[in-house]
Amino acid sequence: MKKVLLIGIGAGNPDYVTIQAVKALNEADVFFFLDKGEEKEDLANLRRTVCERYIEDKSYRIVEVPGPVRDPGAPDYKSGVHAWHREKAQIFSSLIADELKDGEVGAFLVWGDPSLYDSTLRVIDQILAQGALAFEYEIIPGITAVQALAAEHKIALNPIGEPVHITTGRRLLEGLPDKVDTAVVMLDNGSGLRALIDEDVEIFWGAYLGTPDQILISGKLTDCVDAIQTARTEERERKGWIMDTYLLRRTPR
Ligand SMILES: C[S@@+](CC[C@H](N)C(=O)[O-])C[C@H]1O[C@@H](n2cnc3c(N)ncnc32)[C@H](O)[C@@H]1O
Known part of the structure; x- marks a missing residue:
């Protein structure tokens, strides 16, 4: 069985990373980074710093893909967000299907905590509800903004x-x-x-x-x-x- 970890890494300071998150980081074989446009360099850098600082075995892989952008011209805010989540679900599904072998652990590093204004958890739930992919997942809480x-x-x-x-x-x-x-x-x-x-x-x-x-x-x-x-x-x-x-x-x- 494949496993996916949603690891809250805190909202900006690498020192916010918890001991539970460090253990989870060390469990992962592959990290999935979604490129976020204008903020991307700083945010991706924090994710890389967290990996470099806390992971002992440096043989982990990072797979970076362009993230979809929410359409500001959607008829209303919520329908725009739903369409954006569907696009993300397709990208996450391909990553989990193609980049993660059976028995491996993949991780998404979530800014702050996954429970607060973040789509990762909803997208993972959506993929599992579709039933085409099977994997278990765990959530590691982080320090929010x-x-x-x-x-x-x-x-x-x-x-x-x-x-x-x-x-x-x-x-x-x-x-x-x-x-x-x-x-x-x-x-x-x-x-x-x-x-x-x-x-x-x-x-x-x-x-x-x-x-x-x-x-x-x-x-x-x-x-x-x-x-x-x-x-x-x-x-x-x-x-x-x-x-x-x-x-x-x-x-x-
Ligand atoms: C998409 S939400 C992500 C929230 C995140 N999951 C959390 O737990 O804090 C992004 C918003 O979080 C807030 N935020 C996140 N990190 C922040 C930081 N380092 N300083 C100030 N606000 C921050 C801002 O209001 C920003 O617009």
Whole structure:
């Protein structure tokens, strides 16, 4: 039987890799890297660093293939994502069928943790549901950008006994659910930053968390938003891509 490992490698710092992930890395014969376009070099480099640093037997193989790109012109966001996942399922199926021998272990190194805004797990489930390929799989959790943000700002995510809402910049524009005063925002192109600008809100913002380029800004949203937007624009120009996550907290009512 073939085996596939989805290994969470943490959200940017090779030191985030857990002991469980190190054991899993050392079990794998083949690593599948999907080329991700503009961010690709930095992200692929972190994956390579993780392999080089933590794997003892250097006879492992890396198979790198171009990743599909989500069609921004799809009729709506979700149908675009579903089509993108179908394309990924075809690529993953070919990799598992052609590059992994019976009894071998293949691994996908997942940024952060596989359970949070990542398609790898859904794609693997889709392949197994199709029934054409048989393999077992395991998931190794990793440190998410949300945990990295909280640690770097030295904050607890939740006010005592209160919920925390995790959402995207796009969904934040629709407002927060009733009685929710704390939100963590990911996958924002910058448009969500001003969604709650008219309210009394604190922001804890982090870009490139856990990496040498990390930037942290915190304070009242109204006071910080311009500095954050300037940093976003400048960093995006400098590096060609940006990854940021932030927590918004309404002042208790
Ligand atoms: C596709 S999601 C992947 C999330 C990942 N699975 C995790 O567990 O953190 C990408 C989003 O995660 C956030 N992110 C990931 N790594 C980050 C980092 N090092 N610094 C800041 N935000 C990060 C950003 O909001 C980015 O848009």
